[in-house]
Amino acid sequence: MATKVLDITKEHCPMTFVKTKIELSKLSEGDILEVLLAEGEPLENVPRNAKEQGYNVLSVEHVEGTTHKVTIKK
Secondary structure (H helix, E strand, C coil): CCCEECCCCCCCCCCHHHHHHHHHHHCCCCCEEEEEEEEHHHHHHHHHHHHHCCCCEEEEEEEEECCEEEEECC
């Protein structure tokens, strides 16, 4: 099992989930993607969209300032 980190803190919707989806497509089944993103729309949309696409959102946690980390298992 591998873990990959994707930093999209500077991105805006809808690019946040587009980039997340591209990274998830590169992973093997069971791998983990940790997505660093800003609060607001990205924090609302990325976990919801990942669940809708059938991915397992393991956690959503505050890192610092306006940055959060969403951990997704493929």
